[in-house]
């Protein structure tokens with residue numbers, strides 16, 4: 001595959017479809033949506049409005065970091081705080097697919113508002129091939145795959161989605177990022193799912209429980225990113241486990257898991273063989289830095305039979 005040609009073709013395509021109109025890009029800060037946004041910006045420049053929805057499900061410091069890294073390559077990002085709306089939509093939900101559906105609906109409703117405000121008839125999205133395959137195959141409902149499951153975005157949501165990367169897998173997306181001359185920190189960035197920390201929070205996703213996942217993810221990244229995994233993150237399980245407080249009293253606390261996998265394209269994955277000392281350090285930090293945690297486990301399951309994320 002000639003990625004230079006691929007990028008040029010997609011840029012031309014976006015330019016042709018959007019014409020003199022405007023488009024909105026749904027930037028999440030991940031590789032897919034960043035590459036999509038840059039393709040859009042190269043195609044139509046200022047006609048592209050880039051919006052980052054701060055849904056409260058992002059990693060630590062992410063909205064600010066994304067805004068400043070895009071600014072460095074000449075793209076302005078509007079950060080919109082919609083945290084309350086997402087947590088209200090997720091309130092009381094524990095079923096994984098119900099959570100995903102609530103996320104997706106809120107995502108599109110919120111976006112529809114933002115898109116309507118800009119009067120842009122087009123929405124640029126970073127959907128890639130595995131998102132479509134897994135949604136069609138019934139493995140899970142990805143938040144960003146609508147038309148493939150028979151939802152007419154134009155009818156239901158009043159805009160047309162443009163998905164320039166939908167034929168690519170992750171390594172291909174990174175290659176497009178390279179030919180677009182994005183900094184390595186952008187095109188080699190660890191994948192992060194659209195529904196964010198929601199995918200790593202079993203049970204109800206309250207602001208308090210998501211804050212636990214956020215801390216666990218930070219510790220996972222700080223301690224294991226140097227082993228160059230495909231993804232590494234922390235997970236909050238739905239149940240609790242008995243433990244002991246510092247003064248030897250019984251505690252019934254949170255169970256947090258470390259998920260650290262090697263993979264080529266996210267379709268299959270293997271747990272990373274991390275040094276025992278690293279696992280111990282992750283355990284110690286999670287117990288010490290996240291209040292209320294009584295148990296830390298390392299997930300050894302591959303994909304299949306497991307998926308990489310937890311919902």
Ligand code: XMP
Nearest residue numbers: 142143191192193194195266303307308309
């Ligand atoms: P799973 O958990 O299905 O994940 O093995 C495969 C890859 O996809 C990411 N992922 C998502 N990305 N929206 C996204 O943009 C989603 O709804 C979603 N769900 C999973 C996951 O992080 C992994 O890289």
